Structure formats: structure tokens, C-alpha cells
Amino acid sequence: MSVNSSDDPAAQKAASELNNLLEIISGTSSTLENIWAGNDGAQKYFDMLRTSVDRAAAVTAELAEHAGGTNDKVLLHPELMDFARPRKMPPPAAKKTRRLLVVDDEPMALVLAKRILSEAGFEVETAQSGFECLDLFRKRPRHFDLILLDLSMPFMDGEETFSRLRGIWPDVVVLLSTGFIAKERLDRMMAAGMAGFLRKPHRPDEMVAHVRSVLERAQMLRAGCTVNTLVAS
Amino acid sequence: MSASLAVAFDQLSENRLFEGIESGLLDEIAPSVRVVQLSPGDVIFREGDPGDVMYLVGRGSVKISKAGRGGQQETLGFIQSGNFFGEMALLDGEPRSAMATAVESTLLGTVDEPTFQHILELAPSRLHMNFLRSVSERLRSVNSHFISEVMRSERLSLVGAMANSIIHDLKNPICIVRCCSDLIARDTTDVRIRELAAMTDKAADGMLSMTQELLDYARGSTSLSCETVSIWRLLDELNQQALQLLPGHNVQFAKNIRYDGDVFVDLPRFVRVLANLIKNAREAMPNGGILTMSTDLVNGQVVVRISDTGIGIPPDLLPRLFEPFVTHGKSHGTGLGMAIAKSVVTAHKGKISVASVQGKGTTVDIRLPVPAGS
Numbered sequence: 001m002s003v004n005s006s007d008d009p010a011a012q013k014a015a016s017e018l019n020n021l022l023e024i025i026s027g028t029s030s031t032l033e034n035i036w037a038g039n040d041g042a043q044k045y046f047d048m049l050r051t052s053v054d055r056a057a058a059v060t061a062e063l064a065e066h067a068g069g070t071n072d073k074v075l076l077h078p079e080l081m082d083f084a085r086p087r088k089m090p091p092p093a094a095k096k097t098r099r100l101l102v103v104d105d106e107p108m109a110l111v112l113a114k115r116i117l118s119e120a121g122f123e124v125e126t127a128q129s130g131f132e133c134l135d136l137f138r139k140r141p142r143h144f145d146l147i148l149l150d151l152s153m154p155f156m157d158g159e160e161t162f163s164r165l166r167g168i169w170p171d172v173v174v175l176l177s178t179g180f181i182a183k184e185r186l187d188r189m190m191a192a193g194m195a196g197f198l199r200k201p202h203r204p205d206e207m208v209a210h211v212r213s214v215l216e217r218a219q220m221l222r223a224g225c226t227v228n229t230l231v232a233s
Numbered sequence: 234m235s236a237s238l239a240v241a242f243d244q245l246s247e248n249r250l251f252e253g254i255e256s257g258l259l260d261e262i263a264p265s266v267r268v269v270q271l272s273p274g275d276v277i278f279r280e281g282d283p284g285d286v287m288y289l290v291g292r293g294s295v296k297i298s299k300a301g302r303g304g305q306q307e308t309l310g311f312i313q314s315g316n317f318f319g320e321m322a323l324l325d326g327e328p329r330s331a332m333a334t335a336v337e338s339t340l341l342g343t344v345d346e347p348t349f350q351h352i353l354e355l356a357p358s359r360l361h362m363n364f365l366r367s368v369s370e371r372l373r374s375v376n377s378h379f380i381s382e383v384m385r386s387e388r389l390s391l392v393g394a395m396a397n398s399i400i401h402d403l404k405n406p407i408c409i410v411r412c413c414s415d416l417i418a419r420d421t422t423d424v425r426i427r428e429l430a431a432m433t434d435k436a437a438d439g440m441l442s443m444t445q446e447l448l449d450y451a452r453g454s455t456s457l458s459c460e461t462v463s464i465w466r467l468l469d470e471l472n473q474q475a476l477q478l479l480p481g482h483n484v485q486f487a488k489n490i491r492y493d494g495d496v497f498v499d500l501p502r503f504v505r506v507l508a509n510l511i512k513n514a515r516e517a518m519p520n521g522g523i524l525t526m527s528t529d530l531v532n533g534q535v536v537v538r539i540s541d542t543g544i545g546i547p548p549d550l551l552p553r554l555f556e557p558f559v560t561h562g563k564s565h566g567t568g569l570g571m572a573i574a575k576s577v578v579t580a581h582k583g584k585i586s587v588a589s590v591q592g593k594g595t596t597v598d599i600r601l602p603v604p605a606g607s
Contacts, residue, residue, distance in 0.1 A: 129469055135463050138493075
């Protein structure tokens with residue numbers, strides 16, 4: 001699309017807000033679907049809901065792209081990307097519970113993310129602002145294995161929070177999750193050491209899979225594995 | 234002596250200092266008394282000036298005042314014609330303890346120390362008597378002033394005690410509201426009702442801490458329960474309590490967090506002070522503007538600043554800003570905000586100051602000690 005309206009803040013805001021809401025609708029419907037699993041009568045309606053959400057998401061994606069937003073759905077930091085998921089991974093010595101900090105100014109999004117990620121076996125803490133995130137992180141910088149960070153938050157957005165987090169501990173693993181981000185801004189943040197990016201709305205399994213993938217790769221990177229040693233194994 | 238000065242001295246000779254002194258003696262003194270004519274508002278001497286003469290009021294009147302709290306002049310009394318003042322400095326050689334200003338067109342006679350000694354020699358008993366009488370009168374007036382001050386503060390403390398009991402009684406219903414909303418939240422799975430209950434809880438907590446604040450103020454004490462918290466925690470609390478109110482008022486928020494370490498504060502009370510300052514800043518910008526909050530480490534102190542680009546505070550109000558019941562540009566409010574701010578900051582062993590330029594904006598500067606071990 002050649003139309004350049006990347007400086008249209010109203011469209012950007014609308015895209016962001018719509019995606020945030022779609023994220024909540026999609027997450028809620030998946031959670032309900034799990035609760036009602038096996039009920040054939042309900043399944044039909046959940047399918048309708050999902051189809052509608054997907055269609056709405058497609059429209060919003062167009063709006064977002066028109067407003068200069070990235071159309072990337074999932075991104076990994078190049079350094080992490082080098083670790084193509086090996087077919088045969090040596091099993092981890094002990095399955096340690098991974099600790100996540102989810103940061104979002106939308107309480108509903110926090111409730112959902114906490115539920116979904118806890119059910120996937122993670123230990124989840126939440127923060128409702130960049131300030132709270134920094135307060136929690138500063139006390140125990142090595143406590144969290146990954147921070148799932150929202151971008152648009154009032155007074156202290158995800159970008160500033162991210163750079164402050166890096167200031168406290170440069171090796172912090174941050175996964176950005178947002179409904180809208182301008183391409184250049186995303187590039188800038190990825191270049192600054194963001195571990196990954198996940199565009200809202202995403203299905204719960206997508207979120208869990210991406211969190212797992214970032215965690216695994218970050219762990220390997222930290223353990224000093226190189227791409228070669230992995231290939232060799 | 235010129236005719237007019239002779240007339241002037243006639244007026245001075247009626248002075249109480251000279252009561253009962255023979256006119257022959259007065260004629261002898263007259264040439265040494267210098268006559269001064271003053272216009273309304275003329276300053277005769279200021280507090281702290283060296284004192285080497287006393288004054289007789291021949292005509293008009295003189296105001297005696299002293300710098301009070303905040304630097305403004307508080308009137309101690311008026312010296313009318315026929316009376317004298319400024320004798321204390323002459324007796325004890327100390328600098329002036331108060332300021333004297335002509336209230337109206339005033340005629341004064343000045344008596345320097347040698348002249349004063351001379352009069353003492355000429356009419357010792359009479360002069361001592363006049364002096365004693367005047368001093369005892371002034372003592373009586375000061376005494377009654379003092380007693381009425383004591384009674385006023387007694388009344389205030391009565392009000393305090395009353396507030397104390399009212400506020401104490403107010404706590405019970407607030408606690409009941411809080412308990413009920415907790416119970417309601419527990420008995421429902423409805424997210425919205427839970428959210429409303431949480432809001433009720435928060436409002437009740439706010440009322441509780443406000444009543445506590447009033448109670449503290451009425452008692453004149455500030456009991457703090459301090460903890461070490463990060464600047465981020467402080468900002469997070471502020472974010473929840475005050476910052477969220479800003480966008481609707483067309484106020485931009487800017488922050489310069491250059492110190493992001495710890496502070497040792499009573500969090501709820503300190504946050505209330507900052508929230509109150511932010512509210513003031515917002516109200517000073519009815520047409521919008523920029524509210525800046527910054528934190529720095531300067532000379533081993535944590536500096537928290539809140540500035541606005543608002544209407545500013547009139548210069549004559551600035552010195553009294555931290556006194557209770559001083560308000561500016563507000564139709565509501567208790568007028569206790571800044572007084573409480575000062576008492577809370579002082580209780581934290583900190584300092585608070587305000588700089589303001591009318592039409593440009595106001596900056597409040599709070600300095601706190603850096604917590605031990607950080």
C-alpha cells in the first residue's frame with residue numbers, strides 16, 4: 001500500500017484500541033470455550049465468535065497498516081532467531097517453573113493473560129503500569145524470566161519502561177505485545193534489544209507458544225550455546 | 234528656637250514624660266529636643282536598628298509592629314500623641330525590637346541619651362514616676378494581649394479536641410462501608426460489581442486517610458510510619474491517585490526521572506501530599522498546560538519537583554503559603570493543603586519550598602534525605 005498516512009494519530013489510536021479489545025474478546029472466548037469444552041451446542045457459537053473476531057482483526061490490520069503500523073504478527077530478535085528450534089533437544093535437567101511479569105494498563109487484559117499463562121504452567125505476576133513494573137523488577141531483577149510488556153500505557157509507555165528495564169539489567173528478556181506499533185518504532189525497539197514482538201489480537205495458544213519459544217531461545221543464548229553446537233547436536 | 238519649633242515644643246511639653254515637671258526645667262531641656270515632621274507611612278526605625286534616641290509624639294500617631302511568621306508585619310500597638318516610645322533601647326542599649334511607622338502626619342521630638350540623662354538629673358523622682366507608670370501600662374496591655382492569645386489558642390485546641398472526637402466517630406461508619414463492600418465483593422462473581430466494590434473500598438480508604446490527616450493536623454503532630462520505597466512505587470501510587478485525572482483537563486504530563494532510587498517515606502501520606510500538589514497545579518492551569526514532575530539527587534538529597542505553567546501565586550501570598558487557611562484562586566478546599574504538605578515534609582526531615590512567577594507558573598520543590606544504605 002503506497003498511501004502514506006503514517007502520521008494519522010486518530011487511525012493509530014483506533015487500530016490500537018480495536019486490537020486491544022479484540023484481544024480481550026478473543027481471549028475471553030477461548031477461555032470460555034475451554035470451560036464449555038465438549039458441549040456441542042456451545043461450540044457452534046464459539047466458532048461463529050472466532051470467525052467474527054478473525055474478520056474484525058483482518059479489517060483492523062488493514063487500518064493499522066494504513067496508519068503506518070507494522071504488519072508483522074510475530075517477531076523474534078535476530079540473535080534469538082538463529083536458534084532454529086532443534087528437532088532433538090536434550091531434555092532440560094529440571095523443569096523449572098518460569099516466572100513471568102505481565103504489564104498492561106488494561107486490567108481485563110491482565111486477568112486474561114494471567115489465567116492463560118498460569119494454565120500453561122507459568123508463574124505469573126502482573127503490573128498495571130510501567131511504574132509498577134519497574135518497582136517490581138528493581139527489587140528482584142533476576143526473578144523474572146520474561147516480561148510481557150504492553151506498549152501504549154499512559155505517562156510511562158512500553159518503550160520507556162523497556163529502556164529503564166534494560167538500564168536496571170541489560171539481559172532482561174522483554175516480549176512486546178501491542179495492538180499497534182509504527183514500523184520504525186518497532187525496528188528501533190528490536191534493535192535496542194527487545195527479545196520479541198507479538199501483535200494483538202493473538203490467540204491464547206499463539207501467546208503461550210511465542211512466550212515459550214522466546215524463553216527457550218533466550219535460555220540457550222544465555223547458556224552460551226551457539227548455533228553451531230545446536231546443529232552439531 | 235524658631236517660632237514654629239517653639240510651637241512644636243509646646244505640643245511636646247504636654248507629653249506624659251514631662252508630667253509634673255516644672256516649666257522652667259522644660260525650657261532648659263527644649264533646645265536639646267530635636268523636632269521631626271513625618272508623613273504617613275514614614276518609617277521611624279526598623280527592627281534591629283541601633284537605638285540611641287527615644288521619641289515623644291507631639292501630634293499624630295505611630296504604629297509599632299514586628300515581623301511575624303512568614304515575614305509580614307504584625308501590629309503590636311499604636312502610640313498616640315502625648316505619649317512616648319523607643320525608650321527601651323535607650324535604657325538597655327539593645328537594638329530596636331520592633332518597627333515604628335508614622336500612621337498619619339506626625340510630629341515627633343527626639344531625645345538622645347545625654348539629654349535623657351540630663352532630664353533624669355534635673356527631675357529624678359518625677360521622671361522615674363512617669364516612666365514607671367508608662368511601663369506598667371504597657372505591661373498591662375501586653376499581658377492582656379498575651380492572655381487573649383492564650384485564650385484563642387485554648388479555643389483552637391478545644392476545636393481540635395472536638396474535631397478529634399468527631400473524626401474518631403467518623404472512622405466507624407467508614408469502616409462499616411469498607412467491611413460491607415468487602416462482603417459484597419466476596420459474595421459475587423460479577424466482575425463489574427467487584428470492580429465497583431473495589432472502587433468503594435478505595436474511596437473509603439481515601440476518606441479514612443483524610444480523616445487521619447485531619448486528626449493529625451488537629452493534634453498538631455504527625456506520626457509517620459515510614460518505609461523504603463522506590464521512586465517507581467511512588468509514581469505508581471501517584472499514577473493511580475492523581476495522574477489519571479490529568480488528560481481530561483488538557484494538561485500534558487512530563488517527567489524527568491533522574492533519580493530512580495529509594496526514598497524513605499510514609500507512602501500514603503507522602504503520596505497524598507504530592508497528589509494534592511498535582512491537584513493544585515492542575516487547578517492553576519484552567520486552560521491547560523504542562524505539568525512536570527522531576528526527581529534528582531542534589532547534594533545528597535532527593536529532590537522531587539512539581540511545576541506547572543499556570544497562573545502563578547501573587548508575591549504577597551507566597552510568604553504565607555504554608556499557613557493554614559490560606560487559599561488562592563479556589564472556591565473550594567480547606568486551605569489546609571499546603572500547611573499539611575509542610576508538616577508532612579518536615580516530619581520526613583525534609584524541606585519544601587515554592588517559587589512562583591505570576592502568569593508563568595509555579596514550582597514546588599521538596600527535598601528529602603537519601604535513605605540509609607541506598
